[in-house]
Amino acid sequence: MTTIKRIAILTSGGDAPGMNAAIRAVVLAAHHYHIDIIGFYHGYNSLVCADNINQAQLLTLGDVNNIIHRGGTILKSARCLQMETEEGLKQAAKTLTSENIDALIVIGGDGSFHGLLALKVHWQGQLIGIPGTIDNDLDSTDFTIGFATAVNTAIEAIDKIRDTADAFERIFIVELMGRHSGHITFNVGIACGAEQVLSFENFSVEDKQTKLQQLANEIKSAQENRHSSYIIVIAENLWPGGAIELAKELKQEASIDCTACVLGHIQRGGSPVPKDRLLATKMGVAAIQAIINGETNIMIAEQHSAICHIALEQAVKHHKVVNQQLVDAQENILALTAQNQY
Numbered sequence: 001m002t003t004i005k006r007i008a009i010l011t012s013g014g015d016a017p018g019m020n021a022a023i024r025a026v027v028l029a030a031h032h033y034h035i036d037i038i039g040f041y042h043g044y045n046s047l048v049c050a051d052n053i054n055q056a057q058l059l060t061l062g063d064v065n066n067i068i069h070r071g072g073t074i075l076k077s078a079r080c081l082q083m084e085t086e087e088g089l090k091q092a093a094k095t096l097t098s099e100n101i102d103a104l105i106v107i108g109g110d111g112s113f114h115g116l117l118a119l120k121v122h123w124q125g126q127l128i129g130i131p132g133t134i135d136n137d138l139d140s141t142d143f144t145i146g147f148a149t150a151v152n153t154a155i156e157a158i159d160k161i162r163d164t165a166d167a168f169e170r171i172f173i174v175e176l177m178g179r180h181s182g183h184i185t186f187n188v189g190i191a192c193g194a195e196q197v198l199s200f201e202n203f204s205v206e207d208k209q210t211k212l213q214q215l216a217n218e219i220k221s222a223q224e225n226r227h228s229s230y231i232i233v234i235a236e237n238l239w240p241g242g243a244i245e246l247a248k249e250l251k252q253e254a255s256i257d258c259t260a261c262v263l264g265h266i267q268r269g270g271s272p273v274p275k276d277r278l279l280a281t282k283m284g285v286a287a288i289q290a291i292i293n294g295e296t297n298i299m300i301a302e303q304h305s306a307i308c309h310i311a312l313e314q315a316v317k318h319h320k321v322v323n324q325q326l327v328d329a330q331e332n333i334l335a336l337t338a339q340n341q342y
């Protein structure tokens, strides 16, 4: 029999497909143990807002009925700068105490987990993070909720771009999300057979001029040898001015016509793929079990298909790097295309 009675839950930062599935799992698992789940709306804002009336509500089984397949988050999401101030943190602690909350579950990325860590100094309740971000950049978990769906969405979009690019023998530069990490870019680029993958792992802005020349040479050589489409995928925040600027520079420096496409927030939306629904469900249930077992200051993670607990400090210490085998695979494939062997 647990002494836990009320658990708060919120979603914070960039929403990710599968957040709803995680909320649902938390509510269903808590119900099993006769624990109330209080949903706080608009990320941490509902905690730091002194007048949080209408910003928090008991989540019933009915509230989470038929949401496993829905993108976005029923709790809404936001970024909250007040969580970086002493005043905001104190208010958040006060809200949790006045609502008789025993534990707080936050579904989000590293910024959201920094908020949890800061809160630890001001509030004695249990703190649990569930990794939910399309960026997949949290260390110590193989995958974050939302990544698989974002990759799938981007692949579907680029496959369509490929059709029209092929028909017109056009060059496309497609910019993908990921903030400062290349997980989406590398996975999508390779899965789409992109001729070039440009990301933080294989490009540094100091080499911009050399890269521009190299790209121009490789595009020209590919076009001379085989008339067909050419797709460059590029991580956002990598090239100064992004895909649009790169297209302009290729035109100015090498008279190459490229069409730039910034895929943007389409990558954040849509129905979660099965992998995200399953990951979210396992993590949501694990969060409730961890709270009942008295755990705190942890992120629920998955490593080699097994759920585990990682100290929050560890989870935010480093950004997860892209698998080197993926980077190497792209290099090898690129070498073949550059030699026109395929």
Ligand code: F6P
Residues within 6 Å of the ligand: 014, 109, 133, 134, 135, 177, 178, 179, 180, 236, 268
């Ligand atoms: O962290 C998720 C993410 O979608 C990043 O990939 C992207 O850089 C950022 O959020 C965009 O944030 P916003 O929607 O606030 O512009």
